[in-house]
Amino acid sequence: xxxxxxxxxxxxxxxxxxxxxxxxxxxxxxxxxxxxxxxxxxxxxxxxxxxxxxxxxxxxxxxxxxxxxxxxxxxxxxxxxxxxxxxxxxxxxxxxxxxxxxxxxxxxxxxx
Amino acid sequence: xxxxxxxxxxxxxxxxxxxxxxxxxxxxxxxxxxxxxxxxxxxxxxxxxxxxxxxxxxxxxxxxxxxxxxxxxxxxxxxxxxxxxxxxxxxxxxxxxxxxxxxxxxxxxx
Numbered sequence: 001x002x003x004x005x006x007x008x009x010x011x012x013x014x015x016x017x018x019x020x021x022x023x024x025x026x027x028x029x030x031x032x033x034x035x036x037x038x039x040x041x042x043x044x045x046x047x048x049x050x051x052x053x054x055x056x057x058x059x060x061x062x063x064x065x066x067x068x069x070x071x072x073x074x075x076x077x078x079x080x081x082x083x084x085x086x087x088x089x090x091x092x093x094x095x096x097x098x099x100x101x102x103x104x105x106x107x108x109x110x111x112x
Numbered sequence: 113x114x115x116x117x118x119x120x121x122x123x124x125x126x127x128x129x130x131x132x133x134x135x136x137x138x139x140x141x142x143x144x145x146x147x148x149x150x151x152x153x154x155x156x157x158x159x160x161x162x163x164x165x166x167x168x169x170x171x172x173x174x175x176x177x178x179x180x181x182x183x184x185x186x187x188x189x190x191x192x193x194x195x196x197x198x199x200x201x202x203x204x205x206x207x208x209x210x211x212x213x214x215x216x217x218x219x220x221x222x
């Protein structure tokens with residue numbers, strides 16, 4: 001079945017780059033997403049990438065997709081304390097009526 | 113434009129009690145979803161709806177029922193609450209590929 005895996009924790013210093021990694025198993029993924037969840041809040045879509053793309057850049061965020069290895073990464077440049085949150089990787093599968101498969105989330109801690 | 117709202121924000125139930133969680137969206141989205149989030153488990157899909165009057169089971173539907181009588185509302189019901197249903201419940205809606213999430217309902221069953 002479908003599965004999305006992420007490491008659970010990442011700690012970086014303010015100003016450094018953060019790289020959050022994700023692997024997925026279903027090769028029929030159409031879109032892959034990164035969501036951010038701040039404490040006590042819902043999920044907010046950060047960015048997404050269509051499965052026929054290799055890279056997408058949006059200001060401080062860079063998404064890399066390696067379809068051969070089924071590996072997705074999110075790089076946050078110049079990480080700030082306000083970036084501290086849980087980051088979820090998710091995939092949507094062709095024919096799944098928009099349903100998303102989520103990873104367990106990576107908790108990013110940014111130290112000043 | 114409120115987006116996706118959820119009522120209530122918090123609730124404590126005793127085992128065996130029933131309750132209904134309400135999700136409302138004002139974006140005219142066709143698709144709506146109910147998820148539960150448990151520590152270390154990510155989000156798991158309970159039920160979803162692809163339009164008014166339709167519902168379908170997700171990954172973890174047991175113990176829950178849903179209804180979508182109006183396009184803007186998606187209700188999640190617990191007929192007989194169990195401690196295993198202690199969780200944070202999120203509703204989401206979408207038109208295309210982007211899902212918009214509500215702020216969540218924290219439910220504790222004692």
